[in-house]
Amino acid sequence: MLKTRASLQNIKPYKPGKPIEELVREYGISGEVLKLASNENPLGASPKALAALSHVLQEVHIYPDNSCYALLNRLSEVHQTPANHIIVGNGSVEIILQAALTYLDSSKQAIMSATSFVMYPIATHIAGAEPVTIPIKDDRHDLEAILAAVNKKTGIIFLDNPNNPLGSVLKRKEMDDFIERVPDHVLVVIDEAYYEYVGSMDYPHSLHYIHNGRNVLVLRTFSKIYGLAGLRVGYGFSRPEIISAFSKVRLPFSVNRPGQIAAVAAVGDEDHRDRSRAMNEQGKMFLGKEFERLGLKYIPPYGNFMFVRFPCEAAAVHEALERRGIIVRPVGQKDALRITIGTPQQNKRLLKAIEETLEGKEAENCKLDENSE
Numbered sequence: 105m106l107k108t109r110a111s112l113q114n115i116k117p118y119k120p121g122k123p124i125e126e127l128v129r130e131y132g133i134s135g136e137v138l139k140l141a142s143n144e145n146p147l148g149a150s151p152k153a154l155a156a157l158s159h160v161l162q163e164v165h166i167y168p169d170n171s172c173y174a175l176l177n178r179l180s181e182v183h184q185t186p187a188n189h190i191i192v193g194n195g196s197v198e199i200i201l202q203a204a205l206t207y208l209d210s211s212k213q214a215i216m217s218a219t220s221f222v223m224y225p226i227a228t229h230i231a232g233a234e235p236v237t238i239p240i241k242d243d244r245h246d247l248e249a250i251l252a253a254v255n256k257k258t259g260i261i262f263l264d265n266p267n268n269p270l271g272s273v274l275k276r277k278e279m280d281d282f283i284e285r286v287p288d289h290v291l292v293v294i295d296e297a298y299y300e301y302v303g304s305m306d307y308p309h310s311l312h313y314i315h316n317g318r319n320v321l322v323l324r325t326f327s328k329i330y331g332l333a334g335l336r337v338g339y340g341f342s343r344p345e346i347i348s349a350f351s352k353v354r355l356p357f358s359v360n361r362p363g364q365i366a367a368v369a370a371v372g373d374e375d376h377r378d379r380s381r382a383m384n385e386q387g388k389m390f391l392g393k394e395f396e397r398l399g400l401k402y403i404p405p406y407g408n409f410m411f412v413r414f415p416c417e418a419a420a421v422h423e424a425l426e427r428r429g430i431i432v433r434p435v436g437q438k439d440a441l442r443i444t445i446g447t448p449q450q451n452k453r454l455l456k457a458i459e460e461t462l463e464g465k466e467a468e469n470c471k472l473d474e475n476s477e
């Protein structure tokens with residue numbers, strides 16, 4: 105009998121936010137569907153990237169540049185880091201998988217928080233290794249417990265900062281102290297997919313760890329603030345030995361030509377980045393105030409999404425929102441939804457739908473206690 109590899113039996117395939125087409129099919133929705141489930145940029149792609157893409161259709165018969173030369177050099181310039189310290193991938197998920205395939209095998213473990221980006225345990229299982237999950241403490245990574253779980257078998261520690269789905273961050277001092285204490289046989293993957301949104305003075309300078317010779321891989325992406333999720337371009341920084349080891353497990357031409365061209369143009373589009381960040385800040389403030397007015401608790405957000413708690417199983421709210429044509433993400437905890445911050449108009453529509461749901465019959469057991477703070 106044909107049998108899959110044993111380690112694959114533990115994998116629950118990655119489940120993305122529900123596609124708009126699927127919601128339309130399920131509920132026969134006629135109006136505009138609002139997707140606030142995948143932390144995409146509601147302003148769309150950088151206009152500079154779109155302009156750069158206008159000639160690309162004529163070139164799709166040519167393989168992309170396997171070395172991603174232009175993009176590596178642009179990133180090197182902007183981040184003042186030599187190009188041999190940088191890697192580009194088919195989304196940062198490709199680099200997560202490369203890290204697992206390079207540093208894990210069936211004798212190894214990878215440590216991650218129980219509530220964090222779902223690709224970490226998947227990549228660990230694909231590599232045949234064992235994920236060790238550490239409970240979240242006070243809505244944040246529990247760094248002490250993570251350190252206590254390190255042993256000879258540990259190959260990788262995955263840390264998303266901000267955390268997805270919680271949106272909380274680790275501050276510079278605590279990350280500095282943590283990195284100092286991680287032993288040399290472990291690669292720390294610091295996943296900064298929402299880096300550009302954070303805007304906190306206290307955020308770690310994670311590239312310093314690499315410049316100081318630590319075994320750290322820092323991940324960033326063009327999928328979030330740059331608005332290029334559909335083109336699949338992520339990147340990372342690490343020591344040259346680590347970057348060159350990854351090339352052994354990389355598929356040829358994994359970063360497509362339109363993606364490389366758009367990313368080169370997007371890096372320099374500060375105007376689009378600033379507008380996206382400002383709109384996100386406004387959205388955070390607006391939704392924060394409104395959630396408070398409704399008596400809903402949320403974790404102070406550092407990315408472009410909010411983790412909102414409901415006084416009931418959030419599945420009822422999730423379904424009620426879907427009936428109103430709004431897709432959000434039930435993830436992490438039973439009483440919570442992760443909601444991407446939208447444009448001002450989208451945020452208002454979301455809020456009206458949540459209010460209607462809490463007032464209506466659909467989520468009857470989700471009534472707020474009169475005295476809830």
Ligand SMILES: Cc1ncc(COP(=O)(O)O)c(C=O)c1O
Nearest residue numbers: 195196197264268297325327338
């Ligand atoms: C923490 C984190 N890392 C990585 C990714 C994946 O990004 P990419 O589109 O670059 O593969 C996401 C996407 O949601 C994320 O939240």
